Amino acid sequence: MKLLRVEILVAAEQEDLFVGYLAQRISWGWEVEAAEASRTRFVIYFEKDADAQDLVKAVRGQWPEADCSVSTFEDRDWSESWKEFFVPVRIRDTFMVLPPWLNSETDAGGLIPLYIEPKMAFGTGHHATTALCLQAVAMLREEQAVSESATFLDLGTGSGILALACAKLGMTGTALDIDPIAVDNARENFALNAVENVTVRRGALDILEQGRRFDLILANILSGPLVHMATDLVSHLQQPGGSLVLSGILRDQSPRVEAAYLALGLPTPRKLVQGEWVALIWSS
Ligand SMILES: C[S@@+](CC[C@H](N)C(=O)[O-])C[C@H]1O[C@@H](n2cnc3c(N)ncnc32)[C@H](O)[C@@H]1O
Incomplete structure (x- = not known):
């Protein structure tokens, strides 16, 4: 199956807010096939052209400084890979900031877990x-x-x-x-x-x-x-x-x-x- 691949590059100081923005948009019901991210680069794969265009339009409207491009891509099996956006953040030997779907026993490494639901508010720890x-x-x-x-x-x-x-x-x-x-x-x-x-x-x-x-x-x-x-x-x-x-x-x-x-x-x-x-x- 062919997918639509939307790639977005944001400035370093926008990373945190953009993660929250994307999490919220995804939770509103887009059918995202897969996603991957490495700090300021976000790639989201859609099956429906309309969903991809919707994201591009929204990003270009609300994040005019972001670099946003669309291309086609051959599918692979990536269930829930969009969660890769939210990697834990370690703070000294004291805290581990985690998204709520991770487990404090295994992912917090014995540190104090701070669970943060990524939404539109600033402060994911990144x-x-x-x-x-x-x-x-x-x-x-x-x-x-x-x-x-x-x-x-x-x-x-x-x-x-x-x-x-x-x-x-x-x-x-x-x-x-x-x-x-x-x-x-x-x-x-x-x-x-x-x-x-x-x-x-x-x-x-x-x-x-x-x-x-x-x-x-x-x-x-x-x-x-x-x-x-x-x-x-x-x-x-x-x-x-x-x-x-x-x-x-x-x-x-x-x-x-x-x-x-x-x-x-x-x-x-x-x-x-x-x-x-x-x-x-x-x-x-
Ligand atoms: C950069 S964020 C910091 C969020 C979080 N404390 C962190 O460290 O990640 C700044 C926050 O301050 C809020 N803010 C800005 N000016 C403020 C003010 N004068 N009084 C209270 N909140 C304010 C904004 O709405 C925003 O949520």
């Missing part, structure tokens, strides 16, 4: 900005800079992945996101992981009670908002003794973000770097 935050959480716990009874704020929770990591280490916290799709996906992921020690709310910093302080604050947002909200964010950080992790910062924007927080009296942060992305970490 993007550097998320991985850097997860590394920071693991590191801060290893160093005992945060205790298992610490309170945390996850600002811009997306899929809920960072809150999930903190909750699975025993901490209790609040996860906020302005996007209702993220709030739904985060709730779904907390239920999937049987995590109950996180309160999820839709909104930004202004919905928090004034004066409420957290032992750990995580914010994987972009440099501009991180600079803009610096005063508000620091007003919710327990001082002394609190830890702050900022991510979503491109290398060349890091000095500007750092300067905004130094101006508020915080010391020079530590940095974790992956590719072009930097995370800034304050702890005592």
Whole structure:
């Protein structure tokens, strides 16, 4: 049987969101024969020409920077191979981020499993900005800079992945996101992981009670908002003794973000770097 082969190349910074987008579109009922992916390259095989054209049209409309092409292909037996998109992500010796169809006994390798249902919210663990935050959480716990009874704020929770990591280490916290799709996906992921020690709310910093302080604050947002909200964010950080992790910062924007927080009296942060992305970490 001849299949239609749609190949999509996306930029590295779009990989995480695109995985979620594709997962959602596939779950809406396209008859996908097979699929394969290697980070920024996605190949989907369809039997029906209409489904292939539907995907191409949707991708060209919503992801104009992506390179999308169609060709014909001779079939082979690939049941459920689309799940190959979602390989586990290991974070130090602490966490393994997994799609829900994998098994924690065999696939988590003895690490703490973080099950994430890939949907339209950001945060499958594949993007550097998320991985850097997860590394920071693991590191801060290893160093005992945060205790298992610490309170945390996850600002811009997306899929809920960072809150999930903190909750699975025993901490209790609040996860906020302005996007209702993220709030739904985060709730779904907390239920999937049987995590109950996180309160999820839709909104930004202004919905928090004034004066409420957290032992750990995580914010994987972009440099501009991180600079803009610096005063508000620091007003919710327990001082002394609190830890702050900022991510979503491109290398060349890091000095500007750092300067905004130094101006508020915080010391020079530590940095974790992956590719072009930097995370800034304050702890005592
Ligand atoms: C890059 S994603 C991070 C998701 C997840 N925390 C992670 O690390 O993978 C940023 C998220 O922040 C949310 N967001 C952006 N600005 C926000 C704000 N001012 N307050 C709360 N959420 C915000 C977005 O809707 C998005 O879900």
